[in-house]
Amino acid sequence: MMIFTLARRELRSLFLSPLAWAILAIVQFIMAYLFLSQLQEFILLQPRLATIENAPGVTELVIAPLYGSAAFIMMLVTPLLTMRLISEERRNQSLALLLSAPVSMTEIIIGKYLGMLGFAAIMIVMMTLMPLSLYFAGSLDGGLLITIVIGITLLLAAFISLGLYMSSLTAQPTIAAMSTFGMLLMLWIIDWAGGKADAAASGLLEYLSILRHFEAFSKGVFNSTDVLYYLLFITFFLILSIRRLDGDRLQR
Numbered sequence: 001m002m003i004f005t006l007a008r009r010e011l012r013s014l015f016l017s018p019l020a021w022a023i024l025a026i027v028q029f030i031m032a033y034l035f036l037s038q039l040q041e042f043i044l045l046q047p048r049l050a051t052i053e054n055a056p057g058v059t060e061l062v063i064a065p066l067y068g069s070a071a072f073i074m075m076l077v078t079p080l081l082t083m084r085l086i087s088e089e090r091r092n093q094s095l096a097l098l099l100s101a102p103v104s105m106t107e108i109i110i111g112k113y114l115g116m117l118g119f120a121a122i123m124i125v126m127m128t129l130m131p132l133s134l135y136f137a138g139s140l141d142g143g144l145l146i147t148i149v150i151g152i153t154l155l156l157a158a159f160i161s162l163g164l165y166m167s168s169l170t171a172q173p174t175i176a177a178m179s180t181f182g183m184l185l186m187l188w189i190i191d192w193a194g195g196k197a198d199a200a201a202s203g204l205l206e207y208l209s210i211l212r213h214f215e216a217f218s219k220g221v222f223n224s225t226d227v228l229y230y231l232l233f234i235t236f237f238l239i240l241s242i243r244r245l246d247g248d249r250l251q252r
Helices: 002-015 018-049 058-082 087-091 095-100 105-132 142-168 173-196 199-208 210-218 224-250
Strands: none
Touching: 002 018, 002 105, 018 058, 018 105, 058 105, 058 142, 058 173, 058 210, 087 095, 087 173, 105 142, 105 224, 142 173, 142 210, 142 224, 173 199, 173 210, 199 210, 210 224
């Protein structure tokens, strides 16, 4: 299918970019540092944990906070990865060739989205290898780990869909990156104002918060409401991106 052809092309172009390799290396270095630091703290806490009945294990004290940090790091690096998805083609005036090709706007957007999602999956897999290294060294809660990985995958997929839409609005990758980060940050902290609002408004702000839904996964809670939130979020911004390209095609 043309969608997977476009996805492979996008993924290949990412690995031809020094920026993607630099982001991959920096993210892994930071995650490795955080993982080793939290693991060292867990080892120091072992004598105290031994005296506590039903004490939390390595998954709750090391892995869950690790992915919490990963979520914040992904919010910082996703705009850098998605900023060129469409804006670069618009700036290089190669978008006209893409729009005139015998492919639909849906195929173009989904193809680019899947290509970037493939790169994100590689980062998640590399990140998950660190917690898996503890599988043979101690008791690892596999169910909690799987739930957290599903959560970070949905979170990153939502980040990418927003970044793709922002990239479709401008011909300047820098503007696309800044606007993506601004939107993600707003959705990250939107529920902070909930304490000053009434109950209905507070509940709405909490539901709109992209972080709140991930926090449920990080606690091992697999809720269909959280999954539906991310699926609707992704679908909404993909549709907006498709409509944006449709508007460009109609103007030509």
